[in-house]
Structures are given as C-alpha cells and as structure tokens.
Amino acid sequence: MKNLILILLLSFSLTSCLDNLQAHKGGKTLSETTTKAEKDFKYWTWITADSKRADSSYVSEFKKYKENGLDAVLINTETDAALLSRLTPLAKAEGLEVHAWMFTMNRPGDSIALEHPDWYAVNRKGESTFDKRPYVEYYQWMCPTREESTGHVLDLVEGLAKVEGVASVHLDYIRLPDIFLPIGLLPKYDLEQEEELPQFDYCYCDVCVAEFEKIHHKNPKEMENPAIDIEWKQFRLNKIKQVVDQAYKIAHKNGKDLTAAVFPYPEMADHMVRQRWDKWEIDAVLPMIYNNFYNEELDWIGWATQQGVEDLKHKNVALHTGIYVPPMSPQDISEAIKLAKENGAKGVSFFDGNALTPEMLRAIKDSK
Known part of the structure; x- marks a missing residue:
C-alpha cells in the first residue's frame, strides 16, 4: 500500500x-x-484639433498623454484630411494610435451640404434642421436615406480613411437627432419628454416617406401615433445601419478599421436616438456611458458596460467604455476604469483630453 x-x-x-x-x-x-x-486594455481620449496651433504644441500634448498611460487619440479635424495628415505622424512618433473622429449625420456648418437644403432631416412637424435646429444651434442633421446626403458623408469617410497612419475612421453622431434627451439634461432645456414629441421626431422628408410607403403601403405622416409603428422605427434604424455598413466597406478597402461613439447600450440607443449599434458592421464601439447625464451613480458605468458587452458577445466587436471626466474626481476616474475592466470592456476613453487635469492623468497612469 x-x-x-x-x-x-x-x-x-x-x-x-x-x-x-x-x-x-x-x-x-x-x-x-x-x-x-x-x-x-486600451486608454483613449477624444480631442479637437486647431489648424492654427503649432506642431510643437501638439507634440507636448501627445507626449503628456503617452507619459500618463494613454494609448490612442481620437482627433476631430472637422473632416480636414490635410490637417489629419499633419497631426498623425506627430502623435505616432510619441507612441499613440490615431483615429479620425468625424461628425457623421450631424454636419454643422458643412459648406457643401449647406448648398443643398433638401439634404437635411425633417421632423414630424415638417421642420428641417437646415434652418430649424433642435436643442442646440450646431444640430444640423443629414437625411440618412437620400443618396446625395449619404454619398456626401461617405465621401468624407473615404477622405479620412486614405490618410496614412490612421488606425480607424471614428463615426460620431451616427444616428438621428435625440427623440429623448438624457434625463439629466432636460432641466437645461426646460423640457419634459414623456412621449415622442413631433418636433424631435425625424426623418419625415419626402424621400424617406416615399420609400417607406413603397415598402409598407402606409404613410407615417398619416399615422395617428407613429411612435408605436414598429416598421417605421425599424426603417430609420435600418437607414442608419446602411450608412455604417457602407462606411465599414470604405474603411476596410483603405486598410483602416471603423469605430464609433455610440449611446450607452443598444436598447437605450434604439429608444433615444434611432441607433441599434449591436447590428452594425463595425470593429469597435465606444459607448458614451456618461452616468451624470442620466442622474446615475458611478456603478452604472459597470452595469451599462456589461449590457453592451452582453449584446456583442456573438460578434467580433470590441467595446471600450466612454467616460465623461469633467464632474469626476481622480478617485472617481480610478473607480470608473475598474468598473469598465470588471464588466468586460476592452478599454476606456475619456472625454475629453482638454478636461484631463494632472491629478486625473496621474490616476489613469496609476491604474495601469
């Protein structure tokens, strides 16, 4: 034995x-x-470029990010490919990935689009964002159905995708205008939104209505309550998806990924802004899980991250949690990073670089 x-x-x-x-x-x-x-686990930040700034100023900014643990910058050049070409090698030289951040369906001040008033989204009251803008002055939204408006947007995607050294084209405002604002923002606009209000319900332009009527044999303008017509909502979700899927092909044709800033999780995005991002052809999403916008506590960042991760579990799409830093303490940022990691995120992105204080940057660095 x-x-x-x-x-x-x-x-x-x-x-x-x-x-x-x-x-x-x-x-x-x-x-x-x-x-x-x-x-x-990747650390990103969104920044907005200014062509008047000197290269040395950008080098200092990029160096600061890299030294404090950031891995990637999403740069908004207002779709200026030449400016992006200038900044990309500066950021890469400091060890940062570069992503071309663009306003997509919301195109405020777009000089080409402004020559075509019919390109703009129209609400249930018949008002166009060309001259009647919901909520804020910079809300000028393109129709997602017209070939001319979507073609213009996709041309801009291609221009950015051709910039050497860029890792992805990053779509922002890839949706329709907010049918519901985040609850924390309603007092700012002195609004109550307990139902879908006609002045915030888009797109009822002639092209959208005609195409929908051809498919479904009913006119949304004649519906007593279009908010409960699932085909009408799905039609608009599909139109946004078509823009994304075409952008995906363009980005990949040029050797780039496609990424997007999206609402916190797909079911909420569907309800609030006609955006169902778990159905898209996309490489990575950065849901803007801005807890204070929704009057939620810090732990909601983990919960909403988990919701999105679960919806993507059968897709090869990475989720990186977007964090809104202005109201946060460094301790809050450390906890937010921890919550994102614990709930399956592949990274975190901070809005925005300009708001990151030295104390916040130290917390980010320490978290690595």
Whole structure:
C-alpha cells in the first residue's frame, strides 16, 4: 500500500513538473495571462484639433498623454484630411494610435451640404434642421436615406480613411437627432419628454416617406401615433445601419478599421436616438456611458458596460467604455476604469483630453 502511495506521489510530481515545463515552453501562466489582459486594455481620449496651433504644441500634448498611460487619440479635424495628415505622424512618433473622429449625420456648418437644403432631416412637424435646429444651434442633421446626403458623408469617410497612419475612421453622431434627451439634461432645456414629441421626431422628408410607403403601403405622416409603428422605427434604424455598413466597406478597402461613439447600450440607443449599434458592421464601439447625464451613480458605468458587452458577445466587436471626466474626481476616474475592466470592456476613453487635469492623468497612469 505504501509503495502504491509512493508511486502515485511520484507520478503527480512528474506531471506537475511537465506542466510547468510546458507552460514555460509555449503555454501561459496565470500571471502572464493577467499581464497580457492588462497590457491589451486600451486608454483613449477624444480631442479637437486647431489648424492654427503649432506642431510643437501638439507634440507636448501627445507626449503628456503617452507619459500618463494613454494609448490612442481620437482627433476631430472637422473632416480636414490635410490637417489629419499633419497631426498623425506627430502623435505616432510619441507612441499613440490615431483615429479620425468625424461628425457623421450631424454636419454643422458643412459648406457643401449647406448648398443643398433638401439634404437635411425633417421632423414630424415638417421642420428641417437646415434652418430649424433642435436643442442646440450646431444640430444640423443629414437625411440618412437620400443618396446625395449619404454619398456626401461617405465621401468624407473615404477622405479620412486614405490618410496614412490612421488606425480607424471614428463615426460620431451616427444616428438621428435625440427623440429623448438624457434625463439629466432636460432641466437645461426646460423640457419634459414623456412621449415622442413631433418636433424631435425625424426623418419625415419626402424621400424617406416615399420609400417607406413603397415598402409598407402606409404613410407615417398619416399615422395617428407613429411612435408605436414598429416598421417605421425599424426603417430609420435600418437607414442608419446602411450608412455604417457602407462606411465599414470604405474603411476596410483603405486598410483602416471603423469605430464609433455610440449611446450607452443598444436598447437605450434604439429608444433615444434611432441607433441599434449591436447590428452594425463595425470593429469597435465606444459607448458614451456618461452616468451624470442620466442622474446615475458611478456603478452604472459597470452595469451599462456589461449590457453592451452582453449584446456583442456573438460578434467580433470590441467595446471600450466612454467616460465623461469633467464632474469626476481622480478617485472617481480610478473607480470608473475598474468598473469598465470588471464588466468586460476592452478599454476606456475619456472625454475629453482638454478636461484631463494632472491629478486625473496621474490616476489613469496609476491604474495601469
């Protein structure tokens, strides 16, 4: 019996040694796996460019980000490909990824689009964002159905995708105007939104209505309550998806990824802004999980992250949690990063770079 026990102990010891040897040869230990997961967790920030700033100023900014643990910058050049071409090598030289951040369906001050008033989205009252803008002055939204308006948007995508060194084209405002504002923002506009109000319900332009009527044999303008017509809502969700899917092909044709800033999780995005991003052809999403916009506590960042991760579990799409930093303390930022990691995010993005204080940057660096 003792001999049998001795043989078993020797066998277990030999197996353990072989397992350890195999781990060193090709496998990964638990600590190695954890280190890789930490290393792959990406830190981004959104920034807006100014062509008048000197290169040296940008180099200092990019160096600051890299030294404090950031990995990527999403740069808004207002779709100026030449400016993006100038800034991309500066950021890459400091070790940062560069992503071309663009306003997509919302095109405020677009000189080409402004020559075509019929390109703009129209609400249920018949008002166009060309001259009647909802909520704020910079809300000028393109119709997602017209070939001319979507063609213009996709041309801009291609211009950015051709810039050498860019990692992705990053779509923002890839939706229709807010049918519902985040609850925390309603007092700012002295609004109550307990139902879909006609002045915030888009797009009822002639092209959208005619195409929908051809498919479904009913006119949304004649519906007593279009908010409960699922085909009408789905029609508009599909139109946004078509723009994204075409942008995806353009980006990939030019060797770039397609990423997007989106509302916190798909079901909420569907309800609030006609955006169902778990159905899109896309490489990564950065949901803007801005808890204070919704009067939510910090732990909501983890909960909303988990919702999005769950909706994407059968798709090869990475989710990086967007964090709104202005109202946060450095301790809050550390906790937000932790919540995103624990709930399956592949990274975090901070809005925006200009709002990151030295104390916040130290918290970001320490979290790595």
